[in-house]
Amino acid sequence: MEQKEGTGRSLVKRHAFGIRPDVYGCLNWVEEGTLLYPVGKTVVVHNLDSNTQRFFDAGVHSSGLTALAVSANKKFIAIAEGGIAPQIQIIDSVPRKRRKTLSVQDLGSESFVAMAFSVDGRHLATQGGAPQWNLFYWNWERSKPLALTSVIADLKVEGINESTSRFSVLHDARTKEPHGASSGPPPVSCVTICPRDPLLIAVSGLGMMRFYRYVDGVLQTQPPINYDLEGVSNFLTHTWVTGDRVVASTQTGELMIIEGGVYKRLLPVPPPTRAQLTNPTVLSLVPSKGGFIAGSDQGTVAIYENASGSSGEYSIVYTVPVPTEEELHTKKRALEGDETRPSATTAAGDRAALDENASGSSLADAPDPSSLKPWATKGSKRIFHVNTGVAKKITAAPVEKTRPQSGIQGWHAWMCFGKTAWCICHLISWRRPWR
Template sequence: MSAIVAQSHHIFGIRAGVTNNVFYFDEQTIIFPSGNNCLRYNIDQKWQKFIQGSEKSHGMLALAISPNRRYLAVSERGEKGSITVYDLQQEQSKKRKVLTGGELPVQEFLCMAFSPDSKYLIAQAGAPDWTLFYWVWEKQKVMATMKTSSQSNPISQVSFNPQDNTQICVTGNGVFKLFRYAEGSLKQSSFQKLEGQNILCHAWVSEERVIAGTETAKLLVFESGDLRWEMSVEPKPASQEAER
């Protein structure tokens, strides 16, 4: 008697707590985590395709899609933290590479990003070491590593300058740092002391300018690594609006 194997046809709901957990693959298809899978969901035709998580995964932590929309990176927690890169142009989203911390004891990668040309991948490992990894991911080659923070200042996001594969922005609780890759190492080119400013997200708006959002509803604008201005975007209380 042959064994009966259950297969997924539909999964409903999105997994919370995953960094960068929903984005467009194309104009009709979105990708998001649900359970221990990533779903490719066509919003017009209502079909789903599954990208299954690793068998021994303890849960997904972060996603990243390459600028050319061909590759998907999935970070998972396990006995050792790992990142799996999938080729989205293949019918079944073929697994291309698996990246780990190698000899470094990395339990999780909290956030990651592809370079503008999709050839490189950066990923931020968690506590206690907070090590940033810079890979040529197709060769599974670590180009450089760098400790970016301390246990009391967690990192929330890393990104590449959209015009430069060698420049990286790292933000977090009291942290805004720029790094540049040169001669086989990452060198810090800018550091701002931001006590009491918990940066939750950032975006490059030009080759030199980054805008960041904080936990207290402030927007911070950095140019060439220096803080130029800040603005509060917290909505006014209803009583104040009524008086106007």
């Protein structure tokens, strides 16, 4: 880089491309039309309307970002950084300034792998990684944890660690990494705080779905959920749908209701997108006003609602198949081909008309040259498909005029819908289990 004597120069970020899907909570809405996601060692706040970006950078000695969390009121952002001395930055999103930096001496790991705010934004639950897997509970304004416990040690005390050895039967092709490397699931995959009771924490992962309550400086383990297959299940994610009701999903495709800390029943999973595929695995769960929304590994978003209110009977009321990138490209190529290539019927009709005119018709009887255009013939293929229920004759306009407009209008419609669909689709693909 060019540098003048006595002065220094540095690069200023203008726009960041890409994303790090291995960061916990890698996609969050900060405000209306604004997304937060990690790119390298930078957290990007991207405004979709203006296409502008703001940045929060990790520390110089950080090894990279490991987890993100946003408070319910969108005011506070937690950014976890790995390294020899892992730390968490608490950012105030309004003035865009750092409020606190949280760190502990006895983390027992080089990273925080999961974290979540309480509804009021005052408390924070953070899960440390290997080898000790310590769970911390913070009032982050005090900069010190209120309590901690080792999730792995709690499982060993309860005798569940031995049963998890049976989980090896689940290590099939679905436990492969995207690049082909084999890796086992992590002991902890998701951490949340109860929306009604900020002292109650839920932790899910390999062979466990556990609840902890903060009491007098201690995180007390709550009784087991009484699910017979808990020890051999890999819980991928969970969410609170009410103050005492949790929906959790497993890698083998189960979707279950846990109420009051006790397993209640299994729920129907989103249907497979193709007949030959097995039942989808739910990778992402988001609470909604009347139930919750589930995103599967087959690119399907299912909306669940509770019709009876308090019984916990949820059913799928709507399913949205999110198109894959390959399907979008295929449709785009098909549309481009339809607009540029005349149909076989059109070409044959044109040749027949020319032959007839050349074989004996007078110049006066010759058809108008415009009638020989492919888009003006009877056998030409329409550029736009009209609702078959409307009996109305449609005359297509010339291709030279309609093609730029149709392309712009079509992609504009997708981009308007894409603000939601793009977010949902990437939530599904980025929140993958360890395979």
